[in-house]
Amino acid sequence: MFEIRNLVYKDILRIDHLEIESGNIYCLFGASGSGKTTLLKMFNSMLTPDEGEIHFNNTSIQELDAVELRKKVVMLGQDPIVFEGSIRDNLLIGLHFSEQDKEPDDNDLTELLHQLKLSKDLDEDAANLSGGEKQRIAFGRVLVMEPDVFLLDEPTSALDDDTETLVMDYFTKRIKEANKTVIMVTHSKGTAETYSDQLIYMNELQNDEEVRS
């Protein structure tokens, strides 16, 4: 699905080769500042390598329209974005930037909230949610978009352990059923070991001693 060859980005990334196969969950693991977020941003063209190639389904990412690519490869950043409006608005807003043409109805969205362990009404103002609740709403938004690839940057960092387990169990079951691909940054080795098909250690990936953490 993705293949990286001879990638160089500033003095942050130096990767000879990395292959991401579809249908798998990959966890990027490594020290703070080791380039995990930077690498994640390469996969949907938010950042462009200085040297080297990234291929997505055998086409160079640079040849693809970034907007179209981001419909298939969706990033959920470290800081959850909440838009003005209700919880319903927030769950549905990503559909405008996705290839998914079937809009979930209120029953679907209420079930999604339930699975994300959010006892909230769809009409509630999203601005009043706590940090962990906002994180789950942002998670729900990308789930509704149903992209081929989820790029997740510490998606459960604001959740307590029990909630994280429930949310991740639900998420991984759902994406495995749909044969989606996940590349996820996490600081939790337990989360990485529990949910990933493959762990990618940044210090092993980087080929230059100078960029090793």
Ligand SMILES: Nc1ncnc2c1ncn2[C@@H]1O[C@H](COP(=O)(O)OP(=O)(O)OP(=O)(O)O)[C@@H](O)[C@H]1O
């Ligand atoms: N646009 C940029 N220009 C220059 N340096 C940058 C840029 N973005 C990030 N960096 C630096 O690159 C390094 C890697 O940052 P990155 O955010 O990818 O690390 P990370 O592994 O995700 O860290 P954390 O676990 O703390 O989120 C850091 O030293 C950071 O300061």
